[in-house]
Amino acid sequence: MARxxxxxxxxxxxxxxxxxxVDGGAVSDAWSSGTMFRGIELILRGRDPREAWIxxxxxxxxxxxxxxxxxxxxxxxxxxxxxxxxxxxIRNIIAGTQHVQDHVIHFYHLHALDWVDVTLALxxxxxxxxxxxxxxxxxxxxxxxxxxAIQDRLKALVASKxxxxxxSGYWGHPAYHLPPxxxxxxxxxxLEALEFQREFIRIHAVLGGKNPHLQTYxxxxxxxxxxxxxxQATINPERITFxxxxxxxxxxxxxxxYIPDVLAVASFYPDWFSRGENLGNFLSYxxxxxxxxxxxxxxxxxxxxxxxxxxxxxxxxxxxxxTEYVTHSWYNYSDGDQKAKHPFEGETNPKYTGxxxxxxxxxxxQKYSWLKSPRYQDxxxxxGPLSRMLVAYASGHQEVKDLxxxxxxxxxxxxxxxxxxxxxxxxxxxxxxxxxRHVSKWVDELGENxxxxxxxxxxxxxxxxxxxxREAKGFGFHEAPRGALAHWVQIEDKKxxxxxxxxxxxxxxxxxxxxxxxxxxETSLLKTPIADPERPLEVLRTIHSFDPCLACAVHVVDARxxxxxxxxxx
Amino acid sequence: MxxxxxxxxxxxxxxxxxxxxxxxxxxxxxTLALPPRYLAQVASALEKAKKPVLxxxxxxxxxxxxxxxxxxxxxxxxxxxLDLLSWEYHELVMAGAGHQAEAALERVVRExxxxxIAVAEGAIPLADGGVYCTVxxxxxxxxxxxxxxxxxATIAAGACAWDGxxxxxxxxxxxxxxxxxxxxxxxxxxxxGCPQNPANTAAVLVHYLTFGELPAVDQYNRPLFAYGRIIxxxxxxxxxxDAGRFTQEWGDxxxxxxxxxYKMGCKGPQATFNCPSVRWNDGTSWPVKAGHxxxxxxxxxxxxxxxxxxxxxxxVPGFGVDVTAGQIGLGVTAAVxxxxxxxxIASAVRDRMRTRAAAIQPPPxxxxxxx
Numbered sequence: 001m002a003r004x005x006x007x008x009x010x011x012x013x014x015x016x017x018x019x020x021x022v023d024g025g026a027v028s029d030a031w032s033s034g035t036m037f038r039g040i041e042l043i044l045r046g047r048d049p050r051e052a053w054i055x056x057x058x059x060x061x062x063x064x065x066x067x068x069x070x071x072x073x074x075x076x077x078x079x080x081x082x083x084x085x086x087x088x089x090i091r092n093i094i095a096g097t098q099h100v101q102d103h104v105i106h107f108y109h110l111h112a113l114d115w116v117d118v119t120l121a122l123x124x125x126x127x128x129x130x131x132x133x134x135x136x137x138x139x140x141x142x143x144x145x146x147x148x149a150i151q152d153r154l155k156a157l158v159a160s161k162x163x164x165x166x167x168s169g170y171w172g173h174p175a176y177h178l179p180p181x182x183x184x185x186x187x188x189x190x191l192e193a194l195e196f197q198r199e200f201i202r203i204h205a206v207l208g209g210k211n212p213h214l215q216t217y218x219x220x221x222x223x224x225x226x227x228x229x230x231x232q233a234t235i236n237p238e239r240i241t242f243x244x245x246x247x248x249x250x251x252x253x254x255x256x257x258y259i260p261d262v263l264a265v266a267s268f269y270p271d272w273f274s275r276g277e278n279l280g281n282f283l284s285y286x287x288x289x290x291x292x293x294x295x296x297x298x299x300x301x302x303x304x305x306x307x308x309x310x311x312x313x314x315x316x317x318x319x320x321x322x323t324e325y326v327t328h329s330w331y332n333y334s335d336g337d338q339k340a341k342h343p344f345e346g347e348t349n350p351k352y353t354g355x356x357x358x359x360x361x362x363x364x365x366q367k368y369s370w371l372k373s374p375r376y377q378d379x380x381x382x383x384g385p386l387s388r389m390l391v392a393y394a395s396g397h398q399e400v401k402d403l404x405x406x407x408x409x410x411x412x413x414x415x416x417x418x419x420x421x422x423x424x425x426x427x428x429x430x431x432x433x434x435x436x437r438h439v440s441k442w443v444d445e446l447g448e449n450x451x452x453x454x455x456x457x458x459x460x461x462x463x464x465x466x467x468x469x470r471e472a473k474g475f476g477f478h479e480a481p482r483g484a485l486a487h488w489v490q491i492e493d494k495k496x497x498x499x500x501x502x503x504x505x506x507x508x509x510x511x512x513x514x515x516x517x518x519x520x521x522e523t524s525l526l527k528t529p530i531a532d533p534e535r536p537l538e539v540l541r542t543i544h545s546f547d548p549c550l551a552c553a554v555h556v557v558d559a560r561x562x563x564x565x566x567x568x569x570x
Numbered sequence: 571m572x573x574x575x576x577x578x579x580x581x582x583x584x585x586x587x588x589x590x591x592x593x594x595x596x597x598x599x600x601t602l603a604l605p606p607r608y609l610a611q612v613a614s615a616l617e618k619a620k621k622p623v624l625x626x627x628x629x630x631x632x633x634x635x636x637x638x639x640x641x642x643x644x645x646x647x648x649x650x651x652l653d654l655l656s657w658e659y660h661e662l663v664m665a666g667a668g669h670q671a672e673a674a675l676e677r678v679v680r681e682x683x684x685x686x687i688a689v690a691e692g693a694i695p696l697a698d699g700g701v702y703c704t705v706x707x708x709x710x711x712x713x714x715x716x717x718x719x720x721x722x723a724t725i726a727a728g729a730c731a732w733d734g735x736x737x738x739x740x741x742x743x744x745x746x747x748x749x750x751x752x753x754x755x756x757x758x759x760x761x762x763g764c765p766q767n768p769a770n771t772a773a774v775l776v777h778y779l780t781f782g783e784l785p786a787v788d789q790y791n792r793p794l795f796a797y798g799r800i801i802x803x804x805x806x807x808x809x810x811x812d813a814g815r816f817t818q819e820w821g822d823x824x825x826x827x828x829x830x831x832y833k834m835g836c837k838g839p840q841a842t843f844n845c846p847s848v849r850w851n852d853g854t855s856w857p858v859k860a861g862h863x864x865x866x867x868x869x870x871x872x873x874x875x876x877x878x879x880x881x882x883x884x885x886v887p888g889f890g891v892d893v894t895a896g897q898i899g900l901g902v903t904a905a906v907x908x909x910x911x912x913x914x915i916a917s918a919v920r921d922r923m924r925t926r927a928a929a930i931q932p933p934p935x936x937x938x939x940x941x
Contacts, residue, residue, distance in 0.1 A: 005668065005669075006667055006668040007668060007705065007706045007707065008661050008667065008668065008671055008672075008705050008706060009667055009668070010661045010662070010663075010664050010665075010666065010667040010671050011661075011662070011663060011664070011665075011667070012661075012662075013632075013633045013662065014628075014631075014633065015628075015703065015704070015705055035703065035704045035705065036629075036630060036702065036703040036704075037695075037702045037703070037744060038630050038693075038702070038736075038737045038743075038744060038746075039737075039743030039744060040736065040737075042741065042743050043736065043737075043739045043740070043741070043742075043743070043873075047877065047878070048877075048878045048879075048880065050880055051877065051878060051879045051880060054865065054879055055736065055739075055873075058632050058634070058736045058764065059632065060632050060633070060634075061631070061632035061633045061634020061635065061636070061637050061638075061765060062632075062633045062634075062636075062637055062662075064632075064634060064637065105640075109640075109663055110662075110663070113665045118665070153652075157652060160621070160656075162621050162623070162656035162658075163656075163658075164651055164652055164655075164656045164657045164658060165651060165657050165658075165660060165663055165664045165665055166665045167658055167664075167665070167666070167674055168664065168665060168666025168670040168671055168673065168674040169665030169666050169670075170665075170666070170670070191648055194640070194646065194647055194648050195646065195648075197640065197641075198640070198641050198642075198643060198646065198647070198851075198852065199852075201641060201851060202851050202852060202854045204851070205849075205850050205851035205852075205854035205855045205860075206854060206855055206860070207860065208857075208860060209850065209855050209856055209857030209858070209859065209860035209861075209862060210849075210850035210851060210855065210856060210857060210860075211637075211641065211850070211851055212634040212637045212638055212765055213634055213764060213765060215857035215860065215862045215865065216857070216860050216861055216862045218820055218862075220820075221820065221821070222861075223820055223825075223860070223861040223862040224860060224861050225820075225821055225825040225826040225828075225861050226821075226826065227826035227827070230826050230827050230828070232826075232827055232828025233826045233827070233828065234859075234860050234861040350702075350743070352698060352701040352702075354701065355707075356699065357699070357700060357701065357704050357707055357708055357709045357712070358707050358708045358709075358712065359704075359707040360707060370702075455821070455826065456821060457820070457821045458819075458820035458821040460819055460820060460821075463819075463820070534669075535670070536668070540667055551631065551632045551633060
C-alpha cells in the first residue's frame, strides 16, 4: 500500500496536485486538488461590463479567447444584444481555430510523452521509420534522410548531457510499448507540431491582433472592420486569402499527421481503451452558432446530456440545473457547506483550512482543493471533446458519426471503447479534424459576405450604457477545447455586480461533493494499474487525457463584497 | 557530439545553415535596436556560447506568457529550448512531473548556482502565509526566494510577474505582488505586457548571452529597447490622428479605413512598448492594426491605471502618471488633452529620459548596449 503524490502535475495549464492510494498494484482511491487561487471574479466587480471580456480572458492563457467569447456573450445576453452575422462568423473562425490549435498542442506537447519514450527513438532505424510513416500517411516529410536528421539532432542533445525539457521524464518505464521507429516518428512530429502551432495561430493575429489574449471582441460584435476596397481594413480580400491558406494547411496537418499518429499510437496501447473509464455522464452546452445564439437548435455542435453511457438518449440541458458544492473546497457558504448553490446565488468566501505549507499530504477527509464541485441535477459530469463527440454522435450529427465510425473502424473498436483514456484522445483528434474543415468553410462564408457588401461587424444599439436597464443578468456559454464553459453576470447601475464562471476543468477536476460523490478525475483513476509507484506514468496518462486547465478552474465570487485580510510577508 | 555543443553547431547538425543563423542574429540586433555593426559580435558570442541553463517558473499565472513564448519565431521555440539554452524546468511543457520535476529544479539551483537564468510568470501571493499558490506543497514565495535569489538573473515575464498584474488589481484578494517586490535580493528585469512579447524575451536572452549582462533599463527595470518609445509615436494610424481623422463608431467608415482609435478609448498615447514595430505572431499584426484600441498593457499596474478601457483619455485613473517617466507622460498627455501634435516634443523628452534612465541604473549598462 502506498500513497502517491504527483505535484506539480506538469504538461498541463496551472497548478494541479493528485494524491492516490495504491493497493495491490492499482489505484484504490484518488484526490484531485487545485493549488492556486487568484479571485478574478472578485476583481471584476464594480467594473464596466463592456470590458469584462478583457479581464475574464486572463482566466487562462492556454485556452485564451474562450473566456473572452463567453464573457461578451454573457453581457450580450444580459443586455439583449444580437450580434451581426459577420461577428458570429468571425467568432466561430476564432473559436474553431483555437480548438484545432489547442488539440494539436495537447496531443504532441502535453500528452505524447506519456506514450512516447524519447530515448528509444535513438535506437530507431531511420529507413524503417520512413516505411512506417509512409504506411500510415502520404505526408511528404517522410524520407529516411529526414528521420536520420531528426535522430542526429536527438543524439547531439543526449551527448551534450543537457537534455533540456526531456531531462526528467519517466524514460525506460515498463508501460512504454511503442517500437523505436514509432518513437522517432513521434519525436519528428513533436517538432513539426511546434512549427505548425506557431504558423496556424496567425489566424488569431489577423483577427485578434495577437495570440495569446486576442483584443478585438466588443459587446455587440467585433472590432475587426471589413471592407473589400480598403487595404487598412482588418478584413479585406487579401486577408481572406491569407486566412484560407492557413486553414487549408491546418486541415492537411490534422488529416495527414495528427489523425494517423493518434491511430498509430492507440493501436499499440489497446488496454487503454478499457482504462480511465469514468462516470458515464457527459455534458455539452453545444457551440458554434449557425444563427442566433439564443436558438440552441442552431448550434453546429449540439447541446445535450448523456447519462450512464446510454447513447440511445440525449437529455436536454437547462442552465437552471447547474450548482456548485464547496463541501471539500477551501471556501465557506454562509448557510453551511453541505448544500449546493446555483451560480446566480453564487457565494464564495475563501477559507484555507489545509495544512500549513510546506506540507507532505493534504487532509483529504476535510477540504482539499481551491476548486468547487459543479453538479448537474446533483450528478457529476464529464465535459470535453469526448462529451461533445458523444452528444453529437447520439444526436445523429452525420458528419461526426462518419468521422467517429471511420476512426473506430480503423481501430477495430466499438463505440463503448470511447469511454476511456484513449477514447478522450481519439475524440479530441476527431473534433480537430471536423473543425479544421469548418474553419475553412467559415472563412469562405465571411469572404462571400465581404463580396456581397455585407460589412456589418458591430451592433451599437446598446454600446452606450445610458441605454441599459438599471438591473440585468445574463448567461454566456461556449464549448471551450476542454469542455463546457459558462459565465453568469449580474449588472446593476452600469457596473458588474456579480460575476461567476463555471469552467470545464472545474467539472472534471473538482473534489468530492457533500454526498461523497467523486468528480471525473477522481473516478477515472480508480483501478488504474501502477507498475512503479515512484514513477506513476499511468496516473499522468489518464489525467492528461482530460487536458487539465487549472487556472481556469479556480475562481471566486463574494456576494457580500468582503475584502480579505492581507498580510505582509515577514 | 561534444558536451556543451555550440549554438551554430547544434543548428548545423540539424541542417540549419549559417545564412539562417545570421538571419536570426540580424533579427535580434534589430529588436535590441543595436547598430548593425554589432551583428558580428552577436553572432560570434552565440557561436561560442555553451548552452546556459534556464528554468521557467509559474506562479499565480494563466500560462499566457508560456504560450506566447511557444509562438516565438526568431528563434523558434525549438531552437530556444533545445539549441540556444538548456530549458530544464518549465511545468507547462517539461517531460517530468512530481518528485522528478522538483528534483530537476533543485539540481539546477544546486549545480548552476549564480549561473542559470530564471524566468518567472505570474504573481506571488503574500496574504495568509502564501496559501493561495503552492507547488509541491511549497508556497510560491518560498520557491521564488529559493530559485530567483540563486539565479544570475530573473526575467519577470508579463504584467503579473512584473507588478502583480491582474491578480493584484483592486481589491487584490490574495495580496499578490510581482517578483521584484517578493524577492528584493534577486536581480530582476521586467518584461511587462499581457502577455510579454516573445521577440523581446528572446532579445533579452541574446543580449545576456552576447554581452554577459542585461540590457539597459528604465526606472521600472524594463529594457529600454522595448519600452523606451511611446506607442502613439510608432503607430501606423498616427497620420490620421495628426490630420484629425478618427473612428467615431465601431465599424464606421473611419474604422474601415484604418483611422485613429483615440476616441474609442485607445491608450496608445499613454503607453510605451515596441508593439507596433515588432508586432505579434511572426510580425503578423498587433491590436491597433486589428481594429481595437491599445490597453496600455505594458504600463505600470495597467489594470487599474489604464481602465476603464473604453473611456477616452484623459478619463482614466492613470492619466498623467506615465509609464516610464513622469516628464514624458505630462508632456504627451497634456498635449493629447489639448489635441495638438506632440511627437517632436515627446521624442526630445524621451531621448533625454533614456539617457538619464540608463545612467541611473546600477550596474551601469555598457555604452554599446544602448543605441
